[in-house]
Amino acid sequence: MTQTTFTPRVFSGIKPSGGLTLGNYLGAIKRFVGMQGQMETIYCVVDLHAITVWQDPKELAHATREVAAGYLAAGLDPTQSILFNQSRVSQHAELAWIFNCVARVGWMNRMTQFKDKAGANAEKVSLGLYAYPSLMAADILLYHATHVPVGEDQKQHVELTRDIANKFNHDYKIDFFPETIPVIDGPATRVMNLRDGTKKMSKSGESDMERINMRDDADTIAKKFKKSKSDQDVLPETVEGLKDRPEARNLVDIYAALSDTTPDAVIADYAGAGWGRFKPALADLAVAKLAPISDEMTRLMDDPAEIDRILADGADRARAIAAPILAQTYEIVGLLR
Template identity: 40%
Template sequence: MSLSKSIIFSAIQPSGQLTLGNYIGTISHWMHMQDIYHCIYSIADLHAITVNQNKKLFRKNIFDTLALYLAVGVNPKKSIIFLQSEVQEHCQLNWILNCHTHFGELMRMTQFKKKSKVNSSNINIGLFNYPILMAADILLYQSHKVLVGKDQMQHVELVRDIAKRLNFLYGHIVTVPEVYIPNINGAKIMALLNPNNKMSKSDNNINNVIFLLDNHESILKKITRSVTDSDNKIFYDIKNKPGISNLLNIYSSLTGISIAVLENMLMNTTYKHFKLLVAQSISEKLLQLQEQFYYFKNKKNYLRDILDFGACVAKKQAKKTMKKIYNVLGL
């Protein structure tokens, strides 16, 4: 990869099936970014253990996540793909950043407050400390940009604050990253039955979520049942028509047609017919992805080789950053 290219970092937890929200907001852009940026894609297994994991299922999810990365067109010859836990420098930098982050800063993180309510029986320090490990992930590779969904923007602002603090104290030792959201409308896909909440793979109600491996029948059923409103007019109004706005986001993101054009096109379309159009566009896109996924899923040795090579390359960059930080700290 060219050293003149900006470095962009992105990561996804292997904590279950990825969703249409993950696809539209993040991974659908990965293939196109490979020729523009020096891309580093991590499978964030350390982040995933803030929730108790079944060992066998966890390992399966890791390799399934990698197969999905490849299915959307990530090329291991162009991009670095690695498993977070296989580069120990993430944990080393995490501790150092702990010592440069204020308790009050973490207390302000809204995701911790939300997740604490959902996981009230397991409010562990890892859940609280999550943004600092995220900061280590990003700063370790001197990332210029971070591809995240809108819900992660507060975390990236904290990463920027930590980076600026380090640079103020020790000179310019880390790059201050910028948030990169390639698709503003589609960056946050909402739950189908509760369009005021984000679509999440951990949702207790599977009818809220389109999973990337759902078949056409399941997709059609979920979209048909999705919450809309009673006036049968299709236009974008996130406050008063969150359900229809969410479906417009999905349809626009998958077809490449702007929402303004869709509003014109769908002016005389019923909600029922609109839902059929949305379901069809999802099915067509996911069928292509699924064919590739099952092809790569069965290549176990190839998948393992990719992770081994990716960890080796990632570790070289990580070591450079850690050497610089250890030097200024006197470690």
């Protein structure tokens, strides 16, 4: 097999289920915006993934537009990046079926996220929830994406994508799909709960005080950070001193990510400081960075037709890349068109 050189290309997406949180912003959207201009960037609202569990149709449509508004408000340029919602490009679902026939059941059984989401009710969840890592692989490989910015919790799915690509290439004796690289960097790729630093910040958490919603206003953002859980100790002299202090580590990581610096730099500035000094500083920083995004999201959501126009245009551009790759895939497999 001759080695193919693939054009550097980024693909990633966010699921429209519930509202966007600070975790979505720091762990994904902020990084997406930062990668613009470095290589070709394709970003998606993965609405097909959302329906692996039942969604109210009107709420799903609203949430899809809201995620798109979050991308745009945070600085994603739809003329520089491709932005669309997944269901507008049917090639995603078509390639997913081929990958369902490439992936092995044993691989799916090892996916820890399915076990976490299904819990004790694994026999009652949808087949889509079980098989969605195959669709995720299709999302990525449909564009021959070489880089995928993800959180640590999604690394296993990118590794599965590599396994599927390698097995397809091996089975059909062709170097057609790339080995995608997960891009996991930055101080807050996994933002934790403001009430429990051992749990990931979630859209579906029990209390609204445990998360920062991207539509929260300035007063709400400040209140949540000032009331966030911490501990009794002052900030240490080094980052190593944050070990076994999950709430403290989370707040320092958030500060670092919002200020485009490192946890070490934050600790250097606040070593020995108590929470009475640090939390108000974090709240002020968060308001300065997030309130303008919240305001712009509100403005964008007041014009859903414009959001739909941007998504439709992005889908046309995405399809122009995806359709030839799917057609080549069909030809390699031997499917007549």
